Amino acid sequence: MRRTELTRLKVCDIDSRRMVVHIQGGKGEQDRDVMLSPALLEELRAHWRRLRKKSVWLFPGNRWHSADHPIDDKVPYHACVEAARRAGIKKRVYPHVLRHNIFGLEEVSPYKKGRHPEVFEKVLAVINNMRGPANPIRPFETIMAEDTIGNLGGAKKAGMKTVWVPRRDKDMPQQPSRMLQRKLASVDHIYGTPHEFLDANAAIRAHREAL
DSSP, X not given: OOHHHHHTOBGGGEETTTTEEEEOSOGGGOOEEEEOXXXXXXXXXXXXXXXXXXOSBSSBOTTTTOSSSBOOTHHHHXXXXXXXXXXXXXXXXXXXXXXXXXXXXXXXXXXXXXXXXXXXXXXXXXXXXXXXXXXXXXXXXXXXXXXXXXXGHHHHHTTOEEEEOOOTTOOOOSSOOHHHHHHHTTOSEEOSSHHHHHHHHHHHHHHHHHO
């Protein structure tokens, strides 16, 4: 998520049923959905409870976060810089860096990360470290969903299940080209539209909660 998109988030953009964040008018004036983790959802709820004045904006502006307009896009920038300073990180850190460098994998080109299995292996290792050694998640229990088929190559090599979900404005064509069919042959599961994928996730969560 870009910092300008972050500042323009509204409360209604947080979809806790589907566990996604709706990005309205993002890059290229396109809408899209970003996955929302349970931990982040709880942090956002705690943030909302701390607000002195409720607003349509998730992050209201001014010093007390009580304005009728969103925060300036410089606020996330300065917050990121300050967090890096407090953490003792000497390297320059700013929000855009976080979009392309995950878990210290700066040596891998941001445009080719999805092709490298070590990217997914390292991410899974970090998640397992946070969970503890008692019940680690194994690669074959992991599902990697992407809207770019090429970015699923690394996950496949790492032993993970792969899912292709088309972008919000580009549903699966009724007659896929031979090239697209050849690429999709390497994917474990395909959804025709983003909504099919989100509805499937919602159904899985509801089933788990019922157990």
